[in-house]
Amino acid sequence: MTDLIDQLRAIVGAPHVLTEGDLTAYEQDWRKRERGKALAVVRPASAQQVADVVKACAAAGSSLVPQGGNTGLAVGSIPDASGTQVLLSLQRMNAVRDIDAANLTMTVEAGCILQTLQETAEKAGFLFPLSLAAEGSCTIGGNLATNAGGTQVVRYGNTRDLCLGLEVVTPQGEIWEGTSGLRKDNTGYDLRDLLIGSEGTLGVITAATMKLYPMPVARLTAWAALPSLDHAVTLLGLAHKHLGAGLTGFEVMGQFALSLVGKHMPQLRVPFLGDASAPYCALLEISDNESEEHARARFESLLETAFEDGCVTDAVVAENLTQAHQLWHIRESIPLAQAEEGLNIKHDISIAVSRIPAFVAETDALLRSEIPGVRLVNFGHLGDGNLHYNVQAPAEGDAKAFLRDEEERVNTLVYDAVEKFGGSFSAEHGVGELKVHKLEKHKSPVAMGMMRAIKRGLDPQNIMNPGRVLRVEEAS
């Protein structure tokens, strides 16, 4: 292994091969659930260096774990405990290579921070719409590797939908230069989308060409009180019809989730908090290419129809940007409020929008009857059918003991219900190491067989992030 480390030093320069000191930032996962031990942390500065590192590792039989901002939620970007894996940090590859205004594209290296992309686009007069909680730390390479979602998916799609081309280093250490910026290209298999979401198991994404959008002239936010989750689905349909592509956000929050914000962040004014006639609230965002007046008129027309229809009982529209940020801030504070309340079990599920009310009613009832006292924190991106259907330990009693004794049972109840409703147990967080067994349990065996065949075909040595997403040796 000393040989390999010497080779790595020769490739990227000795200061960029870390083997000593505090490597916690590279070796511990974001949620501090697990900690691994790398043979070395290697920080290449170019695709060629990445290629050379991969070749050296392949020759030495060492596996690699690619890492961006290390903000993933499924333990997919830290080394295992063996001390034999090379942690490949893409952070130094953080150049914006090109902005092509007429083509509405931006080509960036994998280590660019998401917020840098947003700001770079804005300076050039455009919108880069990907937006999520970790945007100040996560990298676009990580976003691509995990196909990150976020709050604007209802209009702009997931990270996959925002990408036109990739530069990739294969498990053989070859460079595939595919950052074309083409909106149409039917020359063979869709390698781009296969690499996106593969969590570093099929190759290393080193750069990408991403779509830009015209910057909206106005964005407005509203908060609506809803008599039920069924009414939320009706409101979503009305919003699609009235606003078309102007609808850029649609979040839903249950009263218990909001009550945690009210309790732990008393400085935040939560509209309709505790209103028994509004078990759910929705946050809607409209973006407009015309004017703020026009956006406001469109919003008011939608809400009027929704009142008449009975799917909204009350609503506020933010008067200015500050108020809009405050409303979004309430929504974004739910995870923190949950943490303040104590230990909890998180789920990141998706179901067809039409089936969400039935899923929630049935699964709420099931959990309450199976595990008395359980508290359900339900919120999420209803526009995408994506719920963070979380479970808080009962108010009385030992939360730590609850998690120890009940987490597996809760997960089984929830994920079995998700499968019954034709949903996904990982909507936007990916599989990583955390959900490998869930994938084996819930994914179609036919799909698993195809995935294993692809992994074996592209990475026969199994050196790219082995054991994450899927285990090749499990094949029948």
Next chain:
Amino acid sequence: MTDLIDQLRAIVGAPHVLTEGDLTAYEQDWRKRERGKALAVVRPASAQQVADVVKACAAAGSSLVPQGGNTGLAVGSIPDASGTQVLLSLQRMNAVRDIDAANLTMTVEAGCILQTLQETAEKAGFLFPLSLAAEGSCTIGGNLATNAGGTQVVRYGNTRDLCLGLEVVTPQGEIWEGTSGLRKDNTGYDLRDLLIGSEGTLGVITAATMKLYPMPVARLTAWAALPSLDHAVTLLGLAHKHLGAGLTGFEVMGQFALSLVGKHMPQLRVPFLGDASAPYCALLEISDNESEEHARARFESLLETAFEDGCVTDAVVAENLTQAHQLWHIRESIPLAQAEEGLNIKHDISIAVSRIPAFVAETDALLRSEIPGVRLVNFGHLGDGNLHYNVQAPAEGDAKAFLRDEEERVNTLVYDAVEKFGGSFSAEHGVGELKVHKLEKHKSPVAMGMMRAIKRGLDPQNIMNPGRVLRVEEAS
């Protein structure tokens, strides 16, 4: 082989195994360039029957060619000349399985005609935006297998972007049930997008869940006279900025292309025909969720800015739907007018929008100097960077001899220029059999290696549409 035919009869019923009579519709390609000979045409009625057919063929070592409406332009869906391949027609699988209004999805079988999808969506109050010339005959399975483009891509994307899930029969005859209708699902590799655009070489698409969109309240069409192709790119940028997602069509046409329409379809009134100050015209479409008045005001505001900016010298906005259809009809008549004029060489290329004017200037000049008298028919979906950059034989002389002597040289000149500009030699028509050699020449060897590894992994027996898209035996 008699055994296999007996088995096929047992699976789908004897009347649905065709071995005699006129099989031209199944055995000849749409452009009548090639004709093959099938062992049998098999018409299954369900995914299970498809699976059983594939298993029987795999056991017998017979390869299969899946076929939808057989309207492909790259010879990808007819049998080869060997008389040993099974032609698998999906036409009988034409049920609309489900419309889920709240989820904005529609699940359909592969053999559904595209126009049926459009009409079914419209009856339910929604838009299914995929639209292309062959929509009365092509099937959604074929659209998916080739990732068809069309005229609405600037807003809604290619077929891939319109699909949420697939039902697929694998080369092993297993059924992967993936018609989930989920907008977010990060549980493993993106098998859906890998199958889309694989032209029947990785499996058989038997059903799909497609996205629906709110039906726009108004659609308006304008026709603008442009001083140059550079100005067309500027106008496109202005249209994106002013209209946002309201821009649903942006086509560009050179005067020579229009002159052919004027000459061969004199009943069509082509705006700005022969206007020397307008070497190019653009067709713009706006869709609006508010009202026709609003759409018209937005359009006029855009055109006013464009006049001031100098990128448009004159324009007409259709007064009603009839006029709008007439403008689209002119655009759609170019291929027929070209055929009336005589033999020609077609290209379906894409380039980053920003580089199109330079590409056209350079390649026009090159072709004119290399092949005196050549006539350039340039039109296409500028909004997607997709040109049908076609070459008409010189006005004088024998067009047949011209094609025989010059087609290969013209193609080489054009495709080499496309490669130089970082473009694609097949934007929306795919590879099929026709462009296998082009793919080998122009695609990155690294990408070719990945594609071959995937093909070998998923179809080790090489029974699914072998020789189309790529030849596995060519691997290094």
